[in-house]
Amino acid sequence: MDYVLHVLVMVSLYAILATSFNLLIGYAGLFALSHAAFFGVGAYVTAILAAKLGIAFPWPLLAGIAVTAALGAAIALPALRIGGDYLVIVTLALQVILTAVLLNWTALTGGTDGIRAIPRVELFGFKLDTPGRFLPLAVVVAAICFAVAARLGASPFGRALKAMRENEAATQAIGKNIVAMKLSVFAIAAGLASVAGSLYAHYVTFVSAESFTIELTIYLLAMVILGGTGNLAGSLLGAFILAVLPELLKFVDMPPDIADKMRQIFYGLLLIVMLRLRPQGLLPESASAHHYNAPSERPPVDAPVAAAALEGRGLERRFGGIVAVSALDITIEPGRITGLIGPNGAGKTTAFNLLTGFLQPDRGEVRYRGRSLNDLKPHRIVRLGVARSFQDLKLFTGLSVLENVLVALPGQRGDHLAYVYFAPWVVRREEHHNLGRAMAILEFVGLGERAGELASDLSYADEKLLVVARLLATGAEALLFDEPLSGLAPNALAKVFPVFKRLAASGRTLCIIEHNLDVIRELCDRVVFLDEGRKLAEGTAEQLMRDPDLSRRYFR
Amino acid sequence: MDLFVQLFANGLVNGSHYALLGLAFALIFGTTRITHFAFGPVYALSAYGCWLSAEKFSAPLPLAIVAGIATGALAGALAYLVVYRPFERKGSPPLVILIASLGLFIVLENAIGVAFGTDTKVVPAPPSTVFLWGPLVVTGVQLAQVVMLALTGALLWLYVTRTRFGKALLAMTDSPDMARIVGIDTLRVSLVAFAVGSAIAAVPACLILVKDGATAHMGFIAVFMAFVAVVVGGVGSLRGAVAGGLALGLVESIGMAKIPTEWQNSIAFVVLFVVLLVRPTGLFGGR
Numbered sequence: 001m002d003y004v005l006h007v008l009v010m011v012s013l014y015a016i017l018a019t020s021f022n023l024l025i026g027y028a029g030l031f032a033l034s035h036a037a038f039f040g041v042g043a044y045v046t047a048i049l050a051a052k053l054g055i056a057f058p059w060p061l062l063a064g065i066a067v068t069a070a071l072g073a074a075i076a077l078p079a080l081r082i083g084g085d086y087l088v089i090v091t092l093a094l095q096v097i098l099t100a101v102l103l104n105w106t107a108l109t110g111g112t113d114g115i116r117a118i119p120r121v122e123l124f125g126f127k128l129d130t131p132g133r134f135l136p137l138a139v140v141v142a143a144i145c146f147a148v149a150a151r152l153g154a155s156p157f158g159r160a161l162k163a164m165r166e167n168e169a170a171t172q173a174i175g176k177n178i179v180a181m182k183l184s185v186f187a188i189a190a191g192l193a194s195v196a197g198s199l200y201a202h203y204v205t206f207v208s209a210e211s212f213t214i215e216l217t218i219y220l221l222a223m224v225i226l227g228g229t230g231n232l233a234g235s236l237l238g239a240f241i242l243a244v245l246p247e248l249l250k251f252v253d254m255p256p257d258i259a260d261k262m263r264q265i266f267y268g269l270l271l272i273v274m275l276r277l278r279p280q281g282l283l284p285e286s287a288s289a290h291h292y293n294a295p296s297e298r299p300p301v302d303a304p305v306a307a308a309a310l311e312g313r314g315l316e317r318r319f320g321g322i323v324a325v326s327a328l329d330i331t332i333e334p335g336r337i338t339g340l341i342g343p344n345g346a347g348k349t350t351a352f353n354l355l356t357g358f359l360q361p362d363r364g365e366v367r368y369r370g371r372s373l374n375d376l377k378p379h380r381i382v383r384l385g386v387a388r389s390f391q392d393l394k395l396f397t398g399l400s401v402l403e404n405v406l407v408a409l410p411g412q413r414g415d416h417l418a419y420v421y422f423a424p425w426v427v428r429r430e431e432h433h434n435l436g437r438a439m440a441i442l443e444f445v446g447l448g449e450r451a452g453e454l455a456s457d458l459s460y461a462d463e464k465l466l467v468v469a470r471l472l473a474t475g476a477e478a479l480l481f482d483e484p485l486s487g488l489a490p491n492a493l494a495k496v497f498p499v500f501k502r503l504a505a506s507g508r509t510l511c512i513i514e515h516n517l518d519v520i521r522e523l524c525d526r527v528v529f530l531d532e533g534r535k536l537a538e539g540t541a542e543q544l545m546r547d548p549d550l551s552r553r554y555f556r
Numbered sequence: 557m558d559l560f561v562q563l564f565a566n567g568l569v570n571g572s573h574y575a576l577l578g579l580a581f582a583l584i585f586g587t588t589r590i591t592h593f594a595f596g597p598v599y600a601l602s603a604y605g606c607w608l609s610a611e612k613f614s615a616p617l618p619l620a621i622v623a624g625i626a627t628g629a630l631a632g633a634l635a636y637l638v639v640y641r642p643f644e645r646k647g648s649p650p651l652v653i654l655i656a657s658l659g660l661f662i663v664l665e666n667a668i669g670v671a672f673g674t675d676t677k678v679v680p681a682p683p684s685t686v687f688l689w690g691p692l693v694v695t696g697v698q699l700a701q702v703v704m705l706a707l708t709g710a711l712l713w714l715y716v717t718r719t720r721f722g723k724a725l726l727a728m729t730d731s732p733d734m735a736r737i738v739g740i741d742t743l744r745v746s747l748v749a750f751a752v753g754s755a756i757a758a759v760p761a762c763l764i765l766v767k768d769g770a771t772a773h774m775g776f777i778a779v780f781m782a783f784v785a786v787v788v789g790g791v792g793s794l795r796g797a798v799a800g801g802l803a804l805g806l807v808e809s810i811g812m813a814k815i816p817t818e819w820q821n822s823i824a825f826v827v828l829f830v831v832l833l834v835r836p837t838g839l840f841g842g843r
């Protein structure tokens with residue numbers, strides 16, 4: 001009986017580890033290989049405080065959370081700017097250095113002997129010294145940890161994490177501070193892993209470096225993949241299956257160290273086979289059904305806004321020896337649509353990048369509403385009212401159409417952990433209101449019917465409309481569209497034209513990059529012609545098209 | 557001064573070891589962009605291949621090393637064909653292939669443990685030549701580590717600059733997508749990259765076997781140091797990986813004048829951390 005209870009205690013601990021690991025991998029798309037290390041730090045902090053200093057539960061657990069969360073945030077710092085493979089190597093390095101510290105800082109960690117005789121937890125005069133007595137505590141703590149993770153995952157912050165997983169640049173372009181998001185999710189995932197470590201130390205009463213190796217991280221990874229990334233319930237299932245299944249090996253007669261290796265071979269094979277046959281896991285991530293709950297009132301989308309011009313003065317940007325943009329003066333007036341045209345490689349997209357903070361100019365200044373936008377991060381510029389779209393769309397393809405718009409709405413208190421955890425009713429009310437706003441925007445561009453579909457299932461024309469809707473949702477008044485209409489058939493164009501015209505009529509400051517001269521003639525009040533990084537001409541479409549030199553450049 | 561000379565020599569020796577690992581990893585990673593974690597156990601497998609030939613089949617050491625290299629090349633090529641290639645054909649994202657490589661890592665590492673046990677394997681009569689040059693003490697194996705870096709590096713350099721196929725390989729480390737566009741047969745190139753890369757990694761594996769012995773777990777630190785050498789040197793550059801490996805060895809060794817030996821790997825970590833903060837593209841990475 002004790003044996004079954006013991007397995008259940010371990011299932012509880014693995015459940016905490018797998019769900020928190022899933023937050024990092026499945027939600028935020030951050031591939032960190034340091035989860036065993038976070039678990040180990042939590043266990044050792046508890047071991048040291050409880051066994052050496054005699055501090056009683058729950059203080060070592062809380063101290064462990066603080067230490068590990070800080071470590072998680074700090075370790076991620078150098079990798080945040082670049083991500084991808086760099087995050088893998090930095091987190092792997094944390095694993096290596098932790099093992100070195102545990103083995104070599106003998107005075108603190110006991111070296112290869114580890115730390116023994118960690119006091120058991122005493123609660124209400126009961127000593128939790130058997131699996132049966134420890135199990136209720138483990139289950140309750142695991143439930144709390146799951147609630148913390150699930151609350152995060154289901155919040156607007158969790159939605160923003162998924163957006164970041166789909167596309168980091170686009171997440172910045174809707175005004176999210178992705179560095180802060182990464183630090184937060186790292187701190188939370190590390191803190192949760194530390195809770196599991198603390199319980200483990202009290203339960204087993206002995207810790208040593210061998211329990212916190214890269215192999216454990218891979219084991220946890222197998223749980224997350226088996227259960228399904230981006231679905232926390234899947235991680236519970238994965239933890240349960242992978243903690244219970246290997247116990248069956250106990251009934252096969254083989255030496256314990258061989259059995260342990262066979263177990264690990266099994267996890268490894270399981271990982272590969274799952275990824276081949278069912279990469280989404282047993283319980284796949286499901287698109288939310290938010291759109292059913294949208295309130296009926298729809299705030300107006302094209303209400304008049306206070307106008308302002310976006311100005312670039314003397315902008316210059318070089319890449320190595322190549323001048324991408326040079327001495328560019330550009331003014332994008334409010335209340336009309338400015339077209340940016342020119343042959344391929346003329347510097348149009350670079351100009352957009354400079355105007356929206358995705359690139360810093362080597363020279364010159366960008367001004368909006370009387371302030372300089374130089375040296376501001378893209379997400380800050382979006383919040384000040386200047387947003388841009390991308391030529392390659394960069395939609396959040398794994399999210400629903402509605403979520404693509406919802407996530408972009410500005411000033412969401414649900415993006416802040418303090419509100420998510422301590423004022424959920426505020427977030428809930430805001431979310432209800434935002435559903436109405438998002439639906440209004442979708443209906444404005446003509447995608448109301450598609451709200452519940454996955455963005456990856458849209459037709460090309462609808463994808464283009466969603467790009468407009470998402471940019472509109474940021475609440476910015478200056479909207480820069482990089483080829484919003486390219487590749488659209490005439491009937492689709494006819495659907496989109498009024499959207500742009502109504503936005504310009506509302507006083508918004510619009511700029512589009514476009515190649516199709518018919519579209520330019522139809523939409524643009526003013527056209528700026530760029531070539532080789534310089535502004536060659538500016539005027540109405542008709543004026544520019546009459547210039548034989550420009551036509552030659554354009555059609556060469 | 558004498559101490560410094562000795563530390564420098566030791567750093568060069570360990571640096572050569574890391575440089576070979578880095579070179580091998582960079583060749584595979586650069587051409588295929590697969591984060592090949594199973595590089596570690598494949599490296600270990602090469603050492604075991606060498607050990608098996610020497611111990612069970614009484615092969616002379618040079619022959620045993622050749623057997624080790626062949627083991628590595630075969631295992632590396634199989635890893636690509638059996639595990640990675642199907643994912644590539646399915647168009648799986650890099651993250652999925654990375655996770656699969658971790659799965660393969662743990663499978664191979666434990667399979668070695670099951671097949672050979674967990675004790676340290678040593679070759680029957682390891683050469684015990686010691687050279688005394690003034691204040692400098694260098695063992696034959698240490699010398700071999702440096703010489704093999706020079707030799708392997710030179711051979712690889714000739715291969716990627718003089719042969720048609722080698723040039724395709726180099727073109728792919730520079731820009732895999734471009735290589736695809738200009739019609740290089742990426743399956744063959746990837747396969748060769750895995751085979752050649754694993755063969756190169758087998759050289760330091762066999763030398764470590766002779767020097768310190770082999771264990772089933774020796775692969776983890778090898779793939780870690782290889783990865784660090786590549787990142788420090790600059791992703792996508794073979795020369796960078798060699799320079800990164802040498803730099804790691806030297807910094808570790810010079811650092812050890814002040815710091816106890818067991819913190820060796822931590823120095824690599826500090827170097828990595830600083831490089832990523834100060835120059836994220838690596839010491840020799842242009843982009």
